[in-house]
Amino acid sequence: MRIIKAKDYADVSLKAAGLLAAQVMTKPDSVLGLATGSSPIGLYDRLIGWYQEGLLDFSGIETFNLDEYLGIERTNDQSYYYFMHEHLFDHVNLPKDKTHVLNGRAEDPEAECRAYDDAIRARGGIDLQLLGLGHDGHIAFNEPADNFPDGTHIQGLDPRTIEANARFFASEDDVPKQALTMGIGMIMRARKIVLVVNGADKADAVAACVNGPVTPSVPGSILQFHPDCTIIGDEAALSKL
Ligand code: GLP
16 A cells, blocks of 8 residues: 555645546546545546646546445436536546446346446456545445455445435435445456545544454455555544554
8 A cells, every 4th residue: 555645635636636647648548437525526626627728638538436326316416426427527528428327226226236347347447446435444335344345236324424425415314325336346456546535534444444454344444455556645634544
């Protein structure tokens, strides 16, 4: 694991955007794994800015998002589909048919999961996977469990995750209780991983992932076994390392 200490959120975003931009420039037909949540918004803003300045070209890039709430409409402004369009897809020249987000309203969610894994494999796997980190150490929506799930699957959300995500919904009751998420196996097969994290409330989760034992009760701890994983955090998030 490579740990990069940034000053603050803006600095985390700048440094992480730099790594994504380097990937896009050095391999213009890259497959990017993308994340939602508040952590990556700043880096998406940077990428949009560089695109508008003519420094980046996304025309050959394909993207696969990590997760989506089960049962949510894509038109719902809390869906991750909506989030990605609002924060990135609508502002850069990514071909719209090359941006993949799991469909939370799929008639057969299990089939949706299998098709998603097949599509990623058909494209040769993920070159660079962007990640955030949940307070309980979850990555994507892989919650603490007894094992590390391999493929895309349906996941029940932990009360702490529901509580953390309630800030985006009208009330905690409105937060979906299940999600579709890429599995740990697929994430670990990405050739590069960049995890962005900020804030003192994530310091325990970061310490558990970096210094704790590798265990499915802290899903992000598996990243210790990845050959090319970079964690970019602000001082507060890295304060317990
Ligand atoms: C959600 C997402 C994760 C994200 C996490 C942290 O649970 N499924 O992919 O990493 O929230 O979100 P935030 O960056 O808002 O703290």
